[in-house]
Amino acid sequence: MSVEAPTDPEATVNETVGPIAAAIESGLLPGRVWVYSNYHCNLECAYCLTESAPRSTRRIIGPEQMVAIAEQAAALGFKEVGVTGGEPFLRRDLPDIIVAMSEHLPVTVLTNGTLFGGDRLDALDVLVDRPVRFQISLDSPDPEPNDAMRGPLNYAKVVDAVPRMVGRGHTVRIATTVDEGAMMPDDQVRLCALHRSWGITDDDHLVRPIITSGRAEDSGMGERFARDQLPPELTISDHGAFWSAFGPTVHKGRTDTHLLITRTTLPLEVPALALLGLVEGRPPGADASWSAEPFSR
Numbered sequence: 001m002s003v004e005a006p007t008d009p010e011a012t013v014n015e016t017v018g019p020i021a022a023a024i025e026s027g028l029l030p031g032r033v034w035v036y037s038n039y040h041c042n043l044e045c046a047y048c049l050t051e052s053a054p055r056s057t058r059r060i061i062g063p064e065q066m067v068a069i070a071e072q073a074a075a076l077g078f079k080e081v082g083v084t085g086g087e088p089f090l091r092r093d094l095p096d097i098i099v100a101m102s103e104h105l106p107v108t109v110l111t112n113g114t115l116f117g118g119d120r121l122d123a124l125d126v127l128v129d130r131p132v133r134f135q136i137s138l139d140s141p142d143p144e145p146n147d148a149m150r151g152p153l154n155y156a157k158v159v160d161a162v163p164r165m166v167g168r169g170h171t172v173r174i175a176t177t178v179d180e181g182a183m184m185p186d187d188q189v190r191l192c193a194l195h196r197s198w199g200i201t202d203d204d205h206l207v208r209p210i211i212t213s214g215r216a217e218d219s220g221m222g223e224r225f226a227r228d229q230l231p232p233e234l235t236i237s238d239h240g241a242f243w244s245a246f247g248p249t250v251h252k253g254r255t256d257t258h259l260l261i262t263r264t265t266l267p268l269e270v271p272a273l274a275l276l277g278l279v280e281g282r283p284p285g286a287d288a289s290w291s292a293e294p295f296s297r
Ligand code: SF4
Pocket: 041, 042, 043, 044, 045, 047, 048, 049, 050, 051, 052, 053, 085, 086, 087, 112
């Protein structure tokens, strides 16, 4: 008869959980990875962080790479993936890409919500009953102030699209971007009444400040944040991997590199470990561009 050595259950867990998963479980790293799918947009908002516009360079991340990011993120222990741009739904291939990404992780996709007046709304049907939610921008309960920031007819298109999306079974959140961090109380009450009328709860209404970057920097809007005020959410763009979704912004046509971690994006373990090293206080790698005081220029 042989006697096996007693096993320590905790030691077994620690051997099988990788460092990224352990950091996410402990709260050291956020569990979400962001992907900039493209940089062009049908709008040209006054505060856009990426100076996106119809004429912008598209800067697309390929479909295989986007799906690989989701697959590898899941394997590393991340819990969710976010897709942003530019306007992601200018890409006709996006619904199918998100279907494939959502096989691996829940997906939140940020959109201005203005493209869903025709067949693009039908194209979203493949996403119903999947772990996918849409985050749509709406800045005011009134058309004039909203459209002053986001462009003509933006309000009308959004208030038309959102209830139809909810009616088709999509999960929709509303994101409100405000200057100087606050809305007038009456405006907030009326905006909340509007999203509740669509069946969107207060938990799915985000209010966030303008960040002084991109076009907002030129128009003197927003608030500046130092690196350590921003959650270290791994963010992948065509330019590399960044500390935050507020990292790969664009000013005067050039991508900001203050929050660049590494130009290597795949395998995802490379930027994920580089980010973990930074969070733990280790210096970035040789292919990184790093400033101790980002957003302080
Ligand atoms: S803020 Fe969003 S919707 Fe507006 S121009 Fe930029 S990417 Fe487009």
